[in-house]
Amino acid sequence: xxTYVKDNRVIIYELIRKPNKNAYFRVKQGVLVVTAHPRTxxxxxxxxxxxxFDTFYQKIKESKSKEPDDIITLQNKVYQLVVAQGNFQxxxxxxxxxxxxxxxxxxxxxxxxxALELQxxxxxxxxxxxxxLHEVGLTSIPxxxxxxTSKFGSYHKRHHEITMxxxxxxxxxxxxxxxIFHEYAHILVFNHSKDFYNLLDKLMPNHKVxxxxxxxxxIQ
Numbered sequence: 001x002x003t004y005v006k007d008n009r010v011i012i013y014e015l016i017r018k019p020n021k022n023a024y025f026r027v028k029q030g031v032l033v034v035t036a037h038p039r040t041x042x043x044x045x046x047x048x049x050x051x052x053f054d055t056f057y058q059k060i061k062e063s064k065s066k067e068p069d070d071i072i073t074l075q076n077k078v079y080q081l082v083v084a085q086g087n088f089q090x091x092x093x094x095x096x097x098x099x100x101x102x103x104x105x106x107x108x109x110x111x112x113x114x115a116l117e118l119q120x121x122x123x124x125x126x127x128x129x130x131x132x133l134h135e136v137g138l139t140s141i142p143x144x145x146x147x148x149t150s151k152f153g154s155y156h157k158r159h160h161e162i163t164m165x166x167x168x169x170x171x172x173x174x175x176x177x178x179x180i181f182h183e184y185a186h187i188l189v190f191n192h193s194k195d196f197y198n199l200l201d202k203l204m205p206n207h208k209v210x211x212x213x214x215x216x217x218x219i220q
Contacts, residue, residue, distance in 0.1 A: 001031070004046055006053050011060060013049065015042075023048070027059040029066075066220055069106035072097050073170045074117055083109060090116075111147045114166035118145050121169065121176050129180055132203050138184055149219055153179040155186035167219050178210035 004011045013032035023036035023045065034045055049056060067073065072081040079097045086100030090113055101109050122143065130140055141160055148154075148165040152175075155162050162183045168176045181203040189196040200207050 004049050004053075006050060009053075009057055011049060011053065011056055015045065025049075025052070025056070027056065027063050030060055030064045032056050032060060062220060072110050072113065074113070075121075075169070076172045081106065081110070088112065111166060114147065114169040115145045117169040118164060118166045118176065121173055122164065122180070125173065125177050125180065129177065129184075132181070133184055136188070136199065136202055138187060141184075141187070143180075152214055152219075153183045155183040155190075157186075157190060160187075165219070171217070175210055175214060178204060178207055178214070181207065182211075 002013055002015060004013060011032055012030070013034055016033065016035045017038045018035050020035060020037055023034060023040055025048070026033050026035075032049070034049075036045055067078075070081050070083075072079050074092070074097070079092060080095060082096050082098045083104070083106070084098075084100050085102065088099075088101050090097055090099040092098070097113065099109055099113070101112075103109060122145075126140065133139065141162060144161060144163045145166050146163055147167060148163070152165045152168060153163060162180070164176070164179060164183075168179060181200060185196055185199045185203060189199055204210075
């Protein structure tokens, strides 16, 4: 391990030499992992670290607060994540999620599980949600699931579809319900005007509680 100090802040980095054409920088469990060609000089590597210091430092800070690789949270419940080699499939019991995966990357595995779990959550909610949508003249539209880093959902006016953040699978079901109503409300009122919130009041009278909670949650 090596260290790079700037403005009394320290970045710990691990240098791995491989015959890559380019150097790669990634943050893992509080350490900046640098993969570079044997001929790439230490000066060049540390010059790039200096250039991107604030970005790397923030990512390292965030990574330290992440849950361990062998833990997964689903609907606000913590499970042990048990991974074995094989074609992707998973099941869970009261304490653990058992996964077969050809990838050993825990982030990749978790994101696949989030997407599948969120799909189940949406299917569970839609019969109730559809009734409320009908009351304001709305019908169901296509819904995509993706892992987003800056928002919990979005309505795409051009394609007339909603994208839901698979990260919602980590949270209580009520937050997925709120995001669905929020994005459907944008079909009738595209901005966040008074008319928008009046419509959201009709769809989900207590929505302000969940909107406030989500603003405090940092997507990791």
